Amino acid sequence: MNIDQTKIPQATAKRLPLYYRFLENLQASGKQRVSSSELSEAVKVDSATIRRDFSYFGALGKKGYGYNVNYLLSFFRKTLDQDEVTNVALIGVGNLGTAFLNYNFSKNNSTRIEVAFDVDQNKVGTELGSVPIHHLDDLEKILDDSVSVAILTVPSSVAQNVADRLVASGIKGILNFTPARLSVPQNVRVHHIDLSVELQSLVYFLKHYPM
Ligand code: ATP
Numbered sequence: 712m713n714i715d716q717t718k719i720p721q722a723t724a725k726r727l728p729l730y731y732r733f734l735e736n737l738q739a740s741g742k743q744r745v746s747s748s749e750l751s752e753a754v755k756v757d758s759a760t761i762r763r764d765f766s767y768f769g770a771l772g773k774k775g776y777g778y779n780v781n782y783l784l785s786f787f788r789k790t791l792d793q794d795e796v797t798n799v800a801l802i803g804v805g806n807l808g809t810a811f812l813n814y815n816f817s818k819n820n821s822t823r824i825e826v827a828f829d830v831d832q833n834k835v836g837t838e839l840g841s842v843p844i845h846h847l848d849d850l851e852k853i854l855d856d857s858v859s860v861a862i863l864t865v866p867s868s869v870a871q872n873v874a875d876r877l878v879a880s881g882i883k884g885i886l887n888f889t890p891a892r893l894s895v896p897q898n899v900r901v902h903h904i905d906l907s908v909e910l911q912s913l914v915y916f917l918k919h920y921p922m
Contacts, residue, residue, distance in 0.1 A: 723764040724790075725900065729754050730764075731787040738780050740922055746777035753912075798858045800882070801827040802873050803865030804834050804844055807888055811862060812839040825858060847873070854880040867891040874901075 733753050737745055747765075751758035765778060768786050801808055801824050808827065816822050827844045829835060835846045845853055854877075861882045865873050870891035877885060878899050885901045887893055893901050 719767050719790075723767055726754075726756060726760075726764060727787055727790060729756070730761075730783070731791060734780055734784050734787065736916070738784055740916070740920055742920065743780055744777045745780055749777070797822045797860055798825040799823060799860045799862060800825065800854060800858050800877075801842070801862045801864065802829075802847070802850075802877070803863065804829040804831070804839065805864060805866075808862075808864035809839060811864065812842050815840050815842065822860075824862070826853060828853075847876075850876055851880050854882070856881065858882070860884040860886065862886045862888065864888045 730750065733750065734745070747758040747761045750756075750761050754761075756764075765783070768790075799822055801811055804812065804827050808829075812824060812827060815824050824840075824842050827839065827842050828847045828850055829844055830847050832846075834844050837844050859882065861877045861884070863870055863873060863877075863885055867889040868891075870887065870889040871893060874885060874887075874893045874895060878895055883899055885893065885895070885899065887901050887903045888906070890905060892903070895901055
């Protein structure tokens with residue numbers, strides 16, 4: 712598995728975490744192999760793109776067999792672990808935001824929430840999980856080049872406005888936990904995590920991939 716990382720197109724590299732998470736779920740449920748059409752349905756990437764992506768790292772699916780889940784996972788682990796440390800901002804220290812600050816991805820050394828923002832005066836000026844909470848008014852003043860990713864856990868009614876300000880402050884990636892669909896410039900990446908959709912998908916798995 713000696714693959715030159717620089718040869719993997721950026722668009723392919725960006726899909727790796729998506730594949731990785733899904734494959735981890737498959738492995739946990741005891742599945743040894745997966746077809747590109749199964750993957751396609753689950754990660755919402757067309758199967759031709761998946762086949763092309765996988766061909767870059769030498770994973771050639773066999774007709775009637777699919778891809779070996781363990782092989783793919785060990786490749787992804789290696790690739791994703793090489794990421795440098797990414798500093799993250801969190802906006803909206805409500806129930807979900809509070810949980811993230813306390814959790815702070817402590818099992819993952821390559822990402823860390825450095826700073827949080829809210830508009831609630833009772834929260835501003837305090838710390839949670841040793842992350843300082845600032846007022847949203849100070850967003851532009853505090854965010855600098857060292858923070859490239861933001862987690863959005865604000866009410867959906869203000870999500871677009873906050874996203875616009877994040878983009879103007881140089882944020883390149885937004886993990887959107889609000890139900891709002893965000894409009895951002897093409898050079899900004901939004902990953903939308905709708906927890907109720909994820910729950911539905913679990914129910915689907917239980918039905919269609921019984922253990
Ligand atoms: P809680 O019960 O603590 O209010 P919640 O998750 O149910 O949590 P939400 O109404 O979803 O509450 O708001 C999430 C958080 O976002 C709250 O802490 C709220 O103060 C904060 N918030 C609301 N508007 C903004 C905004 N424009 N910018 C930043 N944070 C905001």
